[in-house]
Amino acid sequence: MRINYCLIAVMTALATGACRENQAEEPTLDGAYFRMVSEYGSSYGKPREELLSSYTEMAKVGCDGIYSGSHLCGGDRMTRSAAVAGMTPEEYFRTITGLIEENKLAFRPGFSWPPNVELIDPDKREEIVASARAFAGKFAALPHFRGIVYDEPSAQNCYSAACLAAFKAYLLKKYQPDQLQNMGLNSLTNPAVKLIAPAVVLTVSANPKLAEAYHRYRQDRISAQQDIKAAAGERDRAPEITADAFRQWLAAKYSAEELQMMGAAATARSDTKLILPDKDDVKSAEPGPGKSTVQSALDELLTKETGTQKPVKTPEVKHIVLPASYAENPVLFMEYEEFVAHQFETLFADIETAVREVKPDTITFPVISFMSILHTPFRASVARLGRVCGAISVDPYWDGAQEEGFWAKLMRSQSRGPSFLTISAGKYGTGPDRFARDLALCTAHSPAVNIWAWIYAWKESPAYSPGSAAAYQKGNYDVMARIFARAGKVREYLAPSASTAKIALVYSERDSMWDQAGNIAWPRKNGFVANCYGLHCAFAQLGRQYEPIFEQFITGRELEPYAVLILPGNTYLRLESVQAIEAWVKAGGSLIALGDVGKKDRWGRATKESSLKPLLGVESARGITGQSFQLNSGDGRKLKVQYDAALPACSYIPADARELGTWENGAPAVIVNSVGKGRVYSVGAERPGICYLGWGGGRRFPIRKDFLPGILEFLDEIVALALGERQDELVLHALKRPKQTEVTVRSQPGRYVVQLINFVSQDAPVRSAQVTIRVPKGTKPVVFYPEDSSAATYTLDGRDVMVTVRDFDVHELFVVQFEGRTPELKEPRPGILVFPAKADHTR
Numbered sequence: 005m006r007i008n009y010c011l012i013a014v015m016t017a018l019a020t021g022a023c024r025e026n027q028a029e030e031p032t033l034d035g036a037y038f039r040m041v042s043e044y045g046s047s048y049g050k051p052r053e054e055l056l057s058s059y060t061e062m063a064k065v066g067c068d069g070i071y072s073g074s075h076l077c078g079g080d081r082m083t084r085s086a087a088v089a090g091m092t093p094e095e096y097f098r099t100i101t102g103l104i105e106e107n108k109l110a111f112r113p114g115f116s117w118p119p120n121v122e123l124i125d126p127d128k129r130e131e132i133v134a135s136a137r138a139f140a141g142k143f144a145a146l147p148h149f150r151g152i153v154y155d156e157p158s159a160q161n162c163y164s165a166a167c168l169a170a171f172k173a174y175l176l177k178k179y180q181p182d183q184l185q186n187m188g189l190n191s192l193t194n195p196a197v198k199l200i201a202p203a204v205v206l207t208v209s210a211n212p213k214l215a216e217a218y219h220r221y222r223q224d225r226i227s228a229q230q231d232i233k234a235a236a237g238e239r240d241r242a243p244e245i246t247a248d249a250f251r252q253w254l255a256a257k258y259s260a261e262e263l264q265m266m267g268a269a270a271t272a273r274s275d276t277k278l279i280l281p282d283k284d285d286v287k288s289a290e291p292g293p294g295k296s297t298v299q300s301a302l303d304e305l306l307t308k309e310t311g312t313q314k315p316v317k318t319p320e321v322k323h324i325v326l327p328a329s330y331a332e333n334p335v336l337f338m339e340y341e342e343f344v345a346h347q348f349e350t351l352f353a354d355i356e357t358a359v360r361e362v363k364p365d366t367i368t369f370p371v372i373s374f375m376s377i378l379h380t381p382f383r384a385s386v387a388r389l390g391r392v393c394g395a396i397s398v399d400p401y402w403d404g405a406q407e408e409g410f411w412a413k414l415m416r417s418q419s420r421g422p423s424f425l426t427i428s429a430g431k432y433g434t435g436p437d438r439f440a441r442d443l444a445l446c447t448a449h450s451p452a453v454n455i456w457a458w459i460y461a462w463k464e465s466p467a468y469s470p471g472s473a474a475a476y477q478k479g480n481y482d483v484m485a486r487i488f489a490r491a492g493k494v495r496e497y498l499a500p501s502a503s504t505a506k507i508a509l510v511y512s513e514r515d516s517m518w519d520q521a522g523n524i525a526w527p528r529k530n531g532f533v534a535n536c537y538g539l540h541c542a543f544a545q546l547g548r549q550y551e552p553i554f555e556q557f558i559t560g561r562e563l564e565p566y567a568v569l570i571l572p573g574n575t576y577l578r579l580e581s582v583q584a585i586e587a588w589v590k591a592g593g594s595l596i597a598l599g600d601v602g603k604k605d606r607w608g609r610a611t612k613e614s615s616l617k618p619l620l621g622v623e624s625a626r627g628i629t630g631q632s633f634q635l636n637s638g639d640g641r642k643l644k645v646q647y648d649a650a651l652p653a654c655s656y657i658p659a660d661a662r663e664l665g666t667w668e669n670g671a672p673a674v675i676v677n678s679v680g681k682g683r684v685y686s687v688g689a690e691r692p693g694i695c696y697l698g699w700g701g702g703r704r705f706p707i708r709k710d711f712l713p714g715i716l717e718f719l720d721e722i723v724a725l726a727l728g729e730r731q732d733e734l735v736l737h738a739l740k741r742p743k744q745t746e747v748t749v750r751s752q753p754g755r756y757v758v759q760l761i762n763f764v765s766q767d768a769p770v771r772s773a774q775v776t777i778r779v780p781k782g783t784k785p786v787v788f789y790p791e792d793s794s795a796a797t798y799t800l801d802g803r804d805v806m807v808t809v810r811d812f813d814v815h816e817l818f819v820v821q822f823e824g825r826t827p828e829l830k831e832p833r834p835g836i837l838v839f840p841a842k843a844d845h846t847r
Contacts, residue, residue, distance in 0.1 A: 037495040038422065039488045040069040041461065058461045059100075063107035065485040066492045101146060124159050124347035126166045132351065133358050140359040140366060151367035151394060152359055158376040158384040159348040163201035163326070171343050172199050187335050191322060202328035206270050207279040208250075213266040218280065221253045247278040330518075330608070338607045341517070345382035353392040367394020367421060374400050374411070378520050378527060381513040386411070387554040390418030404441030406544060406709075406746065406763055407537040412449035414511060414552050422450075422499060436479035437814070441761065443487045444815035447498065448748045448759040460484050487815070494790045497757045497819055501750035504735040506567040507543075507550040507723065510558070511536055512574050518608050530651055530694055535572050535598075538693025539719075541709050544746040546720050547739040555581055563588045567730040568723060570596045573652070573690045575604040582615050589619060590680030594726035599690025600625040600654045619684045621661030621677025625654040632714075633673035633689065635665040637721050645714035651691040661686065664725075674722070685726055692719060734778065737804060741773035749777065754823030760809060760816045770816075773809040783822035788829050790819050795829040 041062055086096035123132070136152055143149045175184070175192055184190050191197050208218045225245055254263065254271050263269050270276045326340060327333040356368040370393055376384035377398060390396045396419045402408040459466050465476035491498070512532070519532040527533040536552070543550050553562060555574060558581040563569060569585065571577075577585075582602070589595050602615035614620060630653040635643045647653065655671035664685070665674035673688040689695075695712040724731065735756060736749045744763040749756050756777055762770045779785050785805050787796040796818050798807040805820055810832070 037491070037499045038068045039066055039491050041067050041484075059103040059107045061461050065481075066488040104146075123157070123351060124162045124167060124344055125164050126170050127164065129351060129354070133354050136355045136368075137358040137362060140362040144363045144366075149363065149366065151369060152355070154352075154368065154370045156373040156376065156384075156399065157348075157370050158373065158380060159344045160383070162344075168199040168201070168326075170347075171340065172197075174343050174346070175339060188333075189324070189336065191324065198323045200323050200325045202326045203277060205277045205279060206268065209279075209281045211267055214268045215281070217254065217258075217266065217268075218250060221250055224253075225249075245280070247280055250280065251276075251278055334607045334609055341382045345385055345388055348383065349385070349388040349392055352389055356393060369393060369395040369397065369421075371397040371399060374398055374402075377411070378516065378533060379523065381516045381520075385513060386414055387418050387513060387556060390415060390420065393420065395419060395421035402442075404438035404445070406445075406541045408442070408445045409449045409544075409746070410537055410540040410552060412445065413540075414554070416450060417551060417553055418557075435477050436483045439477065439480045440483045440487065440814040441763065443484070444759075444761045447487070447491060447815065447817070448746070448761055490791050490817075493792075494817055497752065497755075497790050497817070501752050501757060503549070503551050503565075504749045504751050504756065505549040505551045506565070506727070506730065506733055507548060507570065508563070508566040508568070509536065509539060509550055509552045509570045509572060510555050510574055511552045511572075512555040512576065514555070514576050514606075514608070515574055518575070518604075530691060532573050535691045535693040538691075538696060538709070539570070539572055540693075541696075542693055542711060542716055542719050545709075545711075545743045546716060546723075547736060547747055548720070548723055549734070549736050549749060558584050560584045560587055563593065566593065567733065568594045568596065568726045571598060571601045572693065573599040574601050576606060576608070577602050577615050578606070579615075585616070586619055586679075589682035589684060592681040594682055594728070595619065595684045596687065596722060596726055597684065598687050598692065599652060600627070616684075619677065619679055620686050621659050621679075621684065622675065622686060623657040623659045625656050625686075625688070627652070627654050628667065628669075628671065628688070629653070630689070631668040633665055633667045635674055635718055635721060638725055643714060643717055643721060645689070645718045646695070646712040647689050647692070647715075648695050648712065651689075651694060653690055654688045656686055656688065676725075683726065683728075685722060687722065689718075732778075736775070737778040738776035738806075739774070741775070741809075742768075742770060745770050745773060747775060755819055755821040758807070758818050758820065760812070762812065762814050769811055769813045770809070771811045774806055775809060776804050776806045777820045778803050779805055779820065779822045785820050785822040786826045786829075787818060787820050788826060790817065790827070793827045793830055795832050797832060 082093050082096070086093045089096055089099075091099065140149075140152060172192060175189065179187070179189075181190065181193050184192055192199075206214070208214050222245060251271050254268065258266070258268075260269070260272065263271060271278060324336070327337045330337045352368055352370065359366045359368065370389050372384045372386065372389070377386060382388075386396065386398065396415050398411050398415060400408045400411060459472045459476050460481045463481045465473045465478075515532045520528055527537060540550075540552075550570075551566075555577060558578070563584060569588070585593075585595060597616065597620060600614065601620075602617075603611055603613075605611055614625075630647050630649040630651050632644065632646050635645060637643050653667075655667055655673060656675050658672060658675050661675040661677035661684075663672050663674070664676050665672075667673045667688065671688075675686050677684045677686070692715055695715045696709040697712070698709060727734075735751070736747060736758075739747060741747070741760070742762075742764060746761045746763065748759045748761075751757070756779070758775055758777065760770065760773065760775070762768075764770075777785075781803060785798075785800065787798045787805060787807050788794065789796060789810070796807055796810070798805055800806075807818060807820070809816055809818065
């Protein structure tokens with residue numbers, strides 16, 4: 005069961021931003037910048053004094069809000085927290101809300117909702133929405149109430165009768181009869197046909213390894229019974245052998261890994277129908293007249309599901325059993341995933357509507373688990389929920405790794421409100437240097453700073469909670485206080501703002517689903533998601549501004565701001581996406597397609613031709629073993645690129661396209677095709693973002709990366725070729741800094757806001773970095789550090805402003821103002837270091 009929270013927020017300095025095409029309405033909280041800390045589940049053992057002083061402590065470090073799973077959460081949690089404080093629940097509620105008002109802190113008390121398995125059940129929907137409405141009503145009178153937070157929601161499978169009936173109605177509404185027939189689902193048009201929950205049928209005799217185990221089990225069983233009968237003086241007779249007894253024997257004798265190797269992992273599932281060889285278990289294995297053992301098992305399951313007394317015998321009525329895995333029926337499996345995603349999305353839309361009926365300026369705010377995003381991307385969709393909720397967030401679990409910025413960018417591209425980014429420092433913090441990077445990533449890529457680390461409400465380790473004390477990192481409190489103070493001083497320069505990127509990277513939740521293949525939490529080593537992460541890091545090292553966008557929402561207007569579009573191995577593209585991309589290229593855009601793109605249909609099945617074939621200018625592409633290749637650059641150089649042989653790659657048979665590079669064997673590796681006013685670059689190296697050697701520690705990700713020889717140069721060159729004359733439009737025009745320093749530039753009316761993050765350890769601060777920003781013609785820029793209103797050192801050459809950045813350890817921010825008023829500037833001063841005297845590098 006997950007926990008939901010009520011959001012009560014101090015809303016200061018609100019600003020209203022332009023409404024994007026993909027937003028349903030102008031967001032209530034657009035433009036707000038939050039510095040928030042969360043407390044989750046560790047307050048039960050707190051002494052009363054510490055419990056009630058936490059809000060005062062957080063107010064001292066400039067915290068806007070506290071997100072709590074223990075205070076004001078209602079039900080049993082409320083009762084236990086009140087008991088620890090020596091109060092009744094009513095007294096406790098009044099005391100805590102009084103502290104909220106006294107310290108002017110945002111706050112989010114929580115409440116429990118039904119387990120995730122019920123979230124898409126039509127029978128539960130009205131109850132869930134009513135519960136949200138009632139909870140919002142409880143807090144609506146408080147002046148800072150701003151909505152309800154949902155902690156890590158993710159829709160799970162629901163196979164109730166109502167849910168399956170709704171799924172059938174969904175398919176009938178979505179497709180015409182001829183479409184259903186082409187999908188192999190034409191029988192759904194029969195009103196008597198029902199969809200049935202997945203049935204796992206495992207036939208022992210069809211699996212040699214399992215049959216061998218069954219034979220061993222049978223012999224053991226016979227020997228054991230003969231010994232018992234002989235001891236009792238009874239006559240020998242055949243022992244009773246059942247499927248359930250065999251299942252228990254397997255579980256006791258073999259480990260889960262051994263069962264997996266035997267192809268018998270499903271025997272551990274309670275819903276698996278285990279079919280024993282004929283006559284060994286007549287009751288569960290002997291087929292009826294003219295039926296196979298599998299059909300008999302299904303009939304038995306259907307009898308249970310449909311409530312009939314006898315198995316269905318009418319030939320024309322054959323119920324459809326949902327697939328238990330993608331491989332069983334890709335079409336029906338993917339349709340069910342889309343149905344679940346649609347139900348979940350509309351549920352959140354209904355909840356937000358309900359809470360706004362209570363108070364018009366409230367929102368819903370899901371904090372999605374990074375593990376759910378990768379494991380079940382349709383069930384916890386950033387793209388879908390970002391379009392219907394007032395705000396959105398993700399728990400990243402990255403510990404300051406650069407890839408964290410990728411999800412922050414994706415959230416920002418879809419969120420109707422601020423993209424809150426929660427930081428898991430409380431459980432996985434690795435010392436103040438990594439913690440500082442977490443906060444810097446929030447500041448640079450997301451208009452909110454959120455920390456999942458209540459233990460840093462105090463300067464010292466919380467002795468009352470052994471678990472929290474073990475995770476406490478010395479120095480993190482000081483880092484948090486300093487960065488919160490900085491954020492408070494510069495918040496007007498952080499949100500709202502717009503990207504200055506001219507490059508877009510197309511991310512696909514469908515490709516994520518097929519690529520991850522059910523892997524939980526961490527990206528598959530050589531897959532689509534890992535490639536996107538690697539490209540994010542590579543572009544950061546190159547100083548190439550880019551934005552990730554969702555394939556499912558590509559339109560002509562969405563592509564309009566960009567000069568270059570990158571497909572990082574996307575296997576499926578909607579017809580609408582293909583049409584929008586084609587029109588955009590013909591109008592002058594440059595497309596970079598990595599690998600053999602567009603070769604799957606919407607259910608993940610292979611197609612004969614790419615959906616982008618008319619744009620690519622190739623007759624066909626064929627897979628090859630990865631090799632090194634060379635690129636003929638624009639100035640006549642031949643750039644050699646080392647490509648990992650274990651990664652996907654292809655070569656091309658060009659039609660009208662021109663060859664730009666070749667593999668070692670001479671086959672075309674890079675080609676370019678002119679289409680209208682634009683160009684399409686096909687690159688056979690499908691996963692260049694994964695061609696690196698990790699350098700620097702992390703839980704699952706290195707903090708920084710060294711790419712294979714030629715990879716960064718190749719990416720930089722292919723982007724430069726694609727930009728062509730539009731290179732002049734780039735705002736971030738040149739850089740001189742360590743390659744592990746990431747630079748982000750966003751725009752506000754009349755100015756650019758530039759942020760730098762250092763991904764090298766504390767003992768290697770960034771010194772004398774230079775950033776060149778190109779400003780509009782006819783403007784007279786002024787450059788300053790908004791934290792202390794001190795003037796920056798810079799020179800002006802036409803439209804180019806070359807700023808020499810003051811020295812810093814982890815994070816710096818400066819503003820290039822070219823229109824409007826600037827603050828009264830002071831003399832330049834050294835950068836403010838965010839680290840304590842000694843950093844913790846022990847983990």
